[in-house]
Amino acid sequence: MSYNVPAELRYSKSDEWVRVEGDELVIGITDFAQDQLGDIVYIELPKVGALITPGESFGVIESVKASSDLYAPVGGEVVAVNGDLEASQEPINRDPYGEGWLIRVRPSGAEEELLDAAAYTAFCEERGH
Amino acid sequence: MNTYEPHIYELSTPGKHGASLPMLDVPESTLPADLLRQDGLADFPELTEPEVVRHYTRISQRNYSVDTGYYPLGSCTMKWNPKLNEEAARMAGFAAAHPLQDAADAQGALQLIYELQEYLGEIAGFPAVSLQPAAGAHGEFAGILVFRAYHLDRGDHDRVEVLVPTSAHGTNPATAAMTGLKVVEVKGDARGNVDLDDLRAKVSPRTAGMMLTNPNTLGLFDEQIVEICEIVHSVGGLMYGDGANFNAILGIAKPGELGFDFMHYNLHKTFSTPHGGGGPGSGAVGCSAALAPFLPGPVVVKNADGSYALANPEKAIGRMKAFHGNFGMLVRAWTYIRTLGAAGLREVSEMAVLNANYVRVKLKDVYPQAIDRICMHESVLKGQIAGAPKDVRTLDIAKRLIDYGFHPPTIYFPLIVSEALMIEPTETESKQTLDVFIDTMLQIAREAVETPELLHAAPTTAPVRRVDEVRAARQPILRYDREAIARVRSE
Numbered sequence: 235m236s237y238n239v240p241a242e243l244r245y246s247k248s249d250e251w252v253r254v255e256g257d258e259l260v261i262g263i264t265d266f267a268q269d270q271l272g273d274i275v276y277i278e279l280p281k282v283g284a285l286i287t288p289g290e291s292f293g294v295i296e297s298v299k300a301s302s303d304l305y306a307p308v309g310g311e312v313v314a315v316n317g318d319l320e321a322s323q324e325p326i327n328r329d330p331y332g333e334g335w336l337i338r339v340r341p342s343g344a345e346e347e348l349l350d351a352a353a354y355t356a357f358c359e360e361r362g363h
Numbered sequence: 364m365n366t367y368e369p370h371i372y373e374l375s376t377p378g379k380h381g382a383s384l385p386m387l388d389v390p391e392s393t394l395p396a397d398l399l400r401q402d403g404l405a406d407f408p409e410l411t412e413p414e415v416v417r418h419y420t421r422i423s424q425r426n427y428s429v430d431t432g433y434y435p436l437g438s439c440t441m442k443w444n445p446k447l448n449e450e451a452a453r454m455a456g457f458a459a460a461h462p463l464q465d466a467a468d469a470q471g472a473l474q475l476i477y478e479l480q481e482y483l484g485e486i487a488g489f490p491a492v493s494l495q496p497a498a499g500a501h502g503e504f505a506g507i508l509v510f511r512a513y514h515l516d517r518g519d520h521d522r523v524e525v526l527v528p529t530s531a532h533g534t535n536p537a538t539a540a541m542t543g544l545k546v547v548e549v550k551g552d553a554r555g556n557v558d559l560d561d562l563r564a565k566v567s568p569r570t571a572g573m574m575l576t577n578p579n580t581l582g583l584f585d586e587q588i589v590e591i592c593e594i595v596h597s598v599g600g601l602m603y604g605d606g607a608n609f610n611a612i613l614g615i616a617k618p619g620e621l622g623f624d625f626m627h628y629n630l631h632k633t634f635s636t637p638h639g640g641g642g643p644g645s646g647a648v649g650c651s652a653a654l655a656p657f658l659p660g661p662v663v664v665k666n667a668d669g670s671y672a673l674a675n676p677e678k679a680i681g682r683m684k685a686f687h688g689n690f691g692m693l694v695r696a697w698t699y700i701r702t703l704g705a706a707g708l709r710e711v712s713e714m715a716v717l718n719a720n721y722v723r724v725k726l727k728d729v730y731p732q733a734i735d736r737i738c739m740h741e742s743v744l745k746g747q748i749a750g751a752p753k754d755v756r757t758l759d760i761a762k763r764l765i766d767y768g769f770h771p772p773t774i775y776f777p778l779i780v781s782e783a784l785m786i787e788p789t790e791t792e793s794k795q796t797l798d799v800f801i802d803t804m805l806q807i808a809r810e811a812v813e814t815p816e817l818l819h820a821a822p823t824t825a826p827v828r829r830v831d832e833v834r835a836a837r838q839p840i841l842r843y844d845r846e847a848i849a850r851v852r853s854e
Contacts, residue, residue, distance in 0.1 A: 270781060275836035298832040299775040323837070361781070 237358055238265040240331055245354035246307035246346050251331065255338075259308055262335045263295065263326065266358045271297040274323040279304075279337060284312045286339065288346045293336070295326075304336065309344035312337050367826050368421050372843050375408035381415060406845070425826060427770050429638075433796050435722075437741045437773035437785025438532070438580055440610045440632035447702060448635060448695035457694050462686035466672050473671035476687060477663040479647075479697045483628055486700075486708065487609070488619025489649030491676075493658040494693055495683040499607060502627025502646030503538040503574070506603050508680045509625060509650065509657040510572045511542060513601070516657075516678060522571035526595070528557050530581055530777045532607060535574040544571055551779065555583040555734040557591055570600035572624075578608045580777040581734060582719065582741035582785070592622025601625065601654075609633045610789070611716055611740035614709025625650040634696035645692040659683040714790035715740040718797060722788050725801045729808045733780040741787035743780055751811035757782040759818035760807055766824045767803045 243251045249267035253260040268274065276296040286292040291303040292312075316335050319326065326334035349357060410418070427434070434441040452458065460472050480492040496502040507525065514522045524547045525539035536546040547565050552558040557575070573595045578584045585591065592602050604618045604626035610633045612618075618626050630645035631638045638644070650658060659682060660675035673687075687693075703711065716739050723732065723742035730744035746757030761771035761784075773785040788797055810817050822828060840847045 273833040275833060296836075298836055300778050302778070 237269065237355075238331070239351045239355045239358070241351045243331070244307075244348040244350060245357075246305065246348055247357065248305040248307075250305060250307045252307050252348060253331075257340065258313060259310070259339045259341050260335050261307060261337050261339060262330055263304070264354070265330050268327050268330045268334070271295065271302065272299050273297055274326045276301075277319050277323055277326070277336075279315045279319070280312050282312055282315055286310060286312060286337075288344050305346075307346050307348060308339060308341050310339040310341040313340050314338035368418070368425070370843065371408045371410070371415075371418055372406070372845070374410055374414060374418060377409055379409040379411055379414075381410065381412040406843075432768060432770060433792060433800060434770045435772045435786045435788050435800065436770060437582070437743070437787040438607060438776065439638065439773065440607075440629070440740070440787060440789060441638060441770075442610070442632075442635055442789040443791035444635050444637050444695075445699065445702070448698045451698040452691045452694040454694075458691070460690075462690075467670075470671055472690070473663050473673070475697050476690075476693060477665055477671050479693050479700070480662060482697070482700050483647055484649055486613060486617070487604075487606070487626055487628065487649050488617030488621075489626065490619075490652050491655035491658055491662075492647060492649040493660065493662050493676075493683075494645065494647045494688040495659040495662075496627065496646035496648055497684050497689055498631075498644040499605070499627055499629045499646045500534040500538060501683060502629075502648045503534055503603070503605065504541055505646075505648050505659050505680065505683050506625045506627060506650075507538050507542045507544065507572070507574075509648075509654055509659075510601050510603070511544070512657045512678065512680050513654055514571060519599070521569055522600070524567070524569045525571055526562070526565060526573035526600070528575060528579065529779050530555070530576075530579045531574065532576060532580060532605060535576075535605060539574070549573075551581075553734075554586070554736065555579065555581045556585045556587050559587060559590060559594070562591060562594055566594055566598045566600060568598060570595065570598050572601035572603050574603040574605060575623075576605040576608055577618075577621075578611050578739035578741075580608075580785075581743050581780070582608075582738040582787075583734065583736055584611070584739050588621050596622070607632065608740060611712055613712040614705060615712055619649070619651065625654055630692050630696040635699045636692040636695040643689045643692065645689045645696065647688070647696075661687070711790050712740070715788075718788040718790060718792060719786070721794075722786055722797055722801060726786075726804055729805060730784060733783065740789070741785060743777065744784045744786065745780065746774070746782045746784050748808045748811045751808075752815050755811045755815050755818055757784050759815075759821065760784065760804075760811070762821040762829060763807045763810065763818045764803065765822035767807075769800060769803065 243253050245251050249264045251262050251264050274295060274297050278294040280292050286306040286309060288306055288309045290306055292306045293304040295302055295304055315337050429441055429443055456471055460469055466473060476494060484490060484492045496505050523544050525544045526547050526549050527535045528549045528551060530551055539546045549565055550558040550561040577588055595602055601624040602622055604623035606626050606628045609628060626649050628647045630636045630647055656677040657680055658676045660679040661673040663671050664674045665671055719738050719740050719742055723738055726744060731747055733743040733745060746760045757774045761774050764771045775783055776785060
């Protein structure tokens with residue numbers, strides 16, 4: 235099975251994506267992650283103004299299968315949160331790189347080791363898919 | 364029989380009642396208005412006595428239990444609950460004993476508690492045992508409270524981290540969080556053991572201890588257990604043993620000798636007391652001599668004159684439960700241990716491991732193994748069947764098993780295995796039962812390739828068809844609400 239891995243994004247090994255938009259970074263979970271989790275039923279995101287630390291949990295995502303931590307691929311301050319997801323989490327499954335975005339961050343410079351699209355695709359395949 | 368049972372509110376007819384009271388023959392008196400219930404009564408279900416009894420009897424008969432069928436639920440050890448245990452627990456001297464009776468009048472019950480403490484200590488290699496906790500997670504909570512009390516008692520105030528492997532039961536990190544400590548995850552290696560390099564990197568003077576299940580939730584015995592204990596001990600941390608999988612090593616390995624400092628026993632798993640809705644459970648705990656003063660009390664001690672008394676360990680963390688744990692379960696576990704004896708308990712584990720490997724080997728060419736190793740009392744396979752459409756998932760396989768009359772195994776756990784299917788046959792199932800289960804699993808795998816729609820539609824023979832789990836989680840209706848139910852049905 236092949237997953238949508240947009241070439242212009244960077245990826246964490248914990249299956250989050252990062253998109254550069256001007257001085258800010260937008261973060262979400264990948265198509266692979268949403269497929270593995272199945273239908274998302276609940277999400278807990280940080281508040282605007284919260285500081286996130288690379289490699290540490292910034293929220294929780296829950297599907298009918300499991301509840302998982304969301305790990306920050308970068309460090310920085312949260313400047314916006316996708317509030318629409320509180321009422322309906324369906325966009326995360328349907329459009330993980332678009333309407334299903336999670337948070338927008340003003341980066342502090344610290345980041346996890348991030349992968350490009352080719353390396354992330356290989357990393358997904360390595361895990362048996 | 365196998366039809367949908369309406370909700371008791373739906374069976375209600377206004378004006379019906381189950382009891383006929385005599386005519387009022389005293390002056391009528393009304394309660395003060397502020398004591399009268401203002402809402403809800405109008406909606407109270409009204410039925411006759413036979414309607415109520417039949418409704419609940421029908422529901423009870425839909426229950427799936429070890430008394431009605433095979434129950435290969437991984438990590439839960441749904442073994443047979445011998446009927447002899449029930450005989451013992453119903454003996455009037457045990458069943459009718461009152462917890463406030465004087466110790467002098469309850470010597471038999473206290474003797475049983477004392478002996479069970481001794482037996483459990485011997486089986487797991489611990490000098491001290493408390494039977495207070497009422498469930499596995501309750502035992503975990505007791506254990507981490509004991510760890511904290513031990514460190515603080517020594518003036519060691521900085522130990523705020525609990526190490527937990529990624530394969531752990533969810534109760535382990537939850538326990539650490541409940542006690543106010545910080546969870547630090549430790550990775551597994553390619554053989555399913557704890558990754559020693561990652562463990563070495565994560566232990567520190569901040570380590571309160573590590574919580575480990577061995578065999579772990581992959582059904583694999585951690586081959587490096589002695590080194591793991593040494594690494595954690597080398598920084599002053601303590602080892603917590605989660606006894607959920609103790610059924611695999613009775614009479615073969617003693618956690619106290621492997622290096623664990625503390626462990627909970629699930630009497631409702633390993634020691635055959637009823638489980639789940641048939642409980643209550645019992646999460647007895649055992650520990651090393653160094654931790655013994657902190658155990659929850661009271662425990663039973665034997666006096667020099669041979670009588671038994673209740674006593675609190677010197678620095679006890681306190682009570683975990685009213686009175687003396689779930690006493691009826693203690694009677695059952697005592698009976699189980701005495702019925703089998705030392706050789707019999709070892710045979711329990713040998714048969715549990717043999718049965719699990721029999722099922723594993725028969726299925727692994729069709730349902731890939733998560734990690735290709737000989738397993739202990741359970742094995743983790745994957746619902747990824749070669750040649751089946753990708754939209755056939757482990758969930759569909761589990762639902763199809765219901766059509767064939769089996770309780771599905773644990774699915775999607777442990778979380779580190781995609782499409783996990785965790786099968787624990789237990790020692791109490793015969794080869795014939797296992798063969799029927801294996802044949803059914805292989806039949807379902809063929810269906811997954813040839814007629815996948817059968818799996819997607821399953822269950823088709825159960826009173827309730829495939830439930831919409833996503834919607835139930837997103838829009839839960841948690842109490843009877845006529846309007847909400849009508850709205851859902853109309854959509």
